[in-house]
Amino acid sequence: MEKSTLVEFESKCVQEEPPRCRAACPLHLDGRALCEAAAKGRFDEGRKIIQKTLPLPGILARICDAPCRDACLRQEKGGALELGALERFCADEGPFRRPRILVPKTGRTAAVLGGGISSLTAALDGAGKGYSVTVFRAETGGRELLSLSSLLTEDVVREELEWMEKLGVLFLPWDASVSPEGLAERFDAVYAGLDDPLCRSFPELLGREDPVSLETAVPGVFAGGNTPSFIFRAAAGRRGMKSVERFLQGASLTSSREKEGPYETRLFTNIEGIDPAPPVPVPPRGYSGDEAVREAGRCLLCECMECVKSCAFLQHYKGYPKKFAREIYNNLSVIQGTRLANGMINSCTLCGQCERVCPGGFSMRDLCRTARQEMVLQQKMPPSAHEFALEDMAFSNSPGASLLRHEPGHGGSAFLFFPGCRLAGISPRTTESVYAHLRKVLDGGVGFWLRCCGAPARWAGRRKELEAAGKELLDQWRSMGSPLVIAACTSCLEVFRKELPEVRAVSLWTVLREKGVPETVPAPSAPAALHDPCTAAELPEVRAAVRDLVARTGRRAEELPLSGELTSCCGFGGLQECANPGLAAKTARERCGQSSSDFLVYCAMCRDLFARTGKRTVHLLDLFFPPPGGAGADLPPVSWSDQRENRTALVRNMRKSLWKEEEEMEEEEGTLSLVMDEGTEKTLESRRILAGTVRQVIWHGEASGRKIARPDGTFITCLKPAAVTYWVVYRPREDGLFEVLNGWSHRMEVKGTEEGAP
């Protein structure tokens, strides 16, 4: 990934933008961090935050006029935070313990005119930059500071001035001989604080300073701070000393200074659903500790996190897109070492919800897909991540599990029904029923096309495999006379639209809306929550058709909090279920938890993942083509093994019943009959060991005699059909069946386990 791509991604995420209070403060005090500390009663931490940002913290924290109030988002929910009063409480509650940092002297000299807040800030900052700073001020300077506010005491002012002296700032009395021009000759640069009336007596300083650099008509002399606001006076001093630094370095006095003063932040914070709360009134003596804690507790702790709020994946990896973008960029740049973000990259559902809820349109989908493609190209994609799905894709396109035919009795096809792997595997019954219905309502021949659309390769970042699948799809489609494809699955439709725009494809749901559905007898039932699959988020016509069809069933459908274009993935998308099954289960559970009603879905995979969590979920097709003797919501989830066997059985049955084709002889291993208890079945399913694989392993063990005999009469054998070695524990029964007792697998290659070894 190019650095510029990272920067482009990063720029879209606003989570790291400063909160409004900090952006509005001319010195950028982090009010959010201050409130967070104060709300926990951590006022020592609050003081650290103050002294890190504010010069003269003992003075400014007590008299800050808090311009942040006008920017505070709490204004809209009860009233702005009393940040000034919180600063004051922090200052009153304990001493500022400033670490004395020794700064190497640069040999440069700076003169500061005046004894006000602006001048003292400039002097402090100058000392911090390593300049020898001399302050020329009236001998009554300390008393004038005291007079700024009744909240300041002699002790506070003395402490601040003594601190400055400790830092090496030299205070000299002002006399008639002092003039800006004269000082400019004796010192490398000069700053004059115009909040001091003495400085305002020089007409050459007043009203002529550049607003950005504060440069005056006298070269090397900067002036500012002529404002009633104490905090803006300090900000002018800071700005002036920054100009002095640039002036001494010969750098531009004005470039890139937009964010020095107050500015508007890009941070977005959603305040929907937040209860209004009025500010805790500030008594004349200031807040008590309890009042300060309560007031700080009103802070909204502004942050965006819009995408994270509704995404189990983003929550799981504890961060936000900008952070993830950096981690992914670093991950792709690793030459030697551990690629820590592999798991994260492969766990995104690629559903695109984040980019639709994000105020800046950040797309984790684009980021993760780009990263996956790059990992594949770099040959750094963990082999285990998507192998199961890619093998399933290969299986779906194998002769026994795929089918392409014109409608029986037709020489051509005006339409081509594309049920997709998941519907065919999970519900072969409805696949056949829908095909029969389409043949009834459509003229011109409806062909049948069962195979994989290529979505797994697309999700896995395997462009080469996707392109190969695309070519095969195009060839097959053209061989049928380029008919209109009717896709039952929105993921297939997405692949057709995005990768094979030449293929004319529509959704089954829009066809059913137009051509009609079988009459259903509306059963009295509670309303169901309608869940849109993530790949329907960008297909408004499909979502509209589904809602129309649902209305025809007489069943009331509720909209989930995030539905339509903002819908959430079930956990299957992007191969999350393949790369991170635990997280996929969590994704499904969280979605199901958004409504206590039964779910109504129109994607077979959503139906299955939700059913696995125990959620009563009905597929819309089961309302039009009800299962015999029960309701769609009661159907059990279908294991990976059964999905494969259902697909081959579907192909076999349809060839026989519709096209009257003779069944070819099965491979002998396919005829081996297995029995296993529910626990073993669950273990094998969770380890992704398919019944077909178990048959293959036992078949080879029995045929070759390469097996291990256990004292209890059972056997263990293994086989490595491709990358993975599978082990099966079994018992041959007298009735000819094989009782499967356990199974496991590994990817490491072990000498002595390979076929034919040693």
Place this chain on the structure above:
Amino acid sequence: MKELVKSFEKYGEYRCASCGCPLELRKTDITYLGSVFSVDLPVCPSCGMAFVPEELATGKMLEVEKILEDK
């Protein structure tokens, strides 16, 4: 790991079905993504057929596979 290998001694009760020999612990080469390890595994002393116990495949071996895949 040593304890795990020690526990493999119990597989001495298992026999190679074709040779009839009880399995014995032998140093066996294991490879993955270019890395090679040598581990004591129950092996048929006659034909060399090796056995990978469930606890190794689903435990330590899986752990190492994941580490190597992220390298």
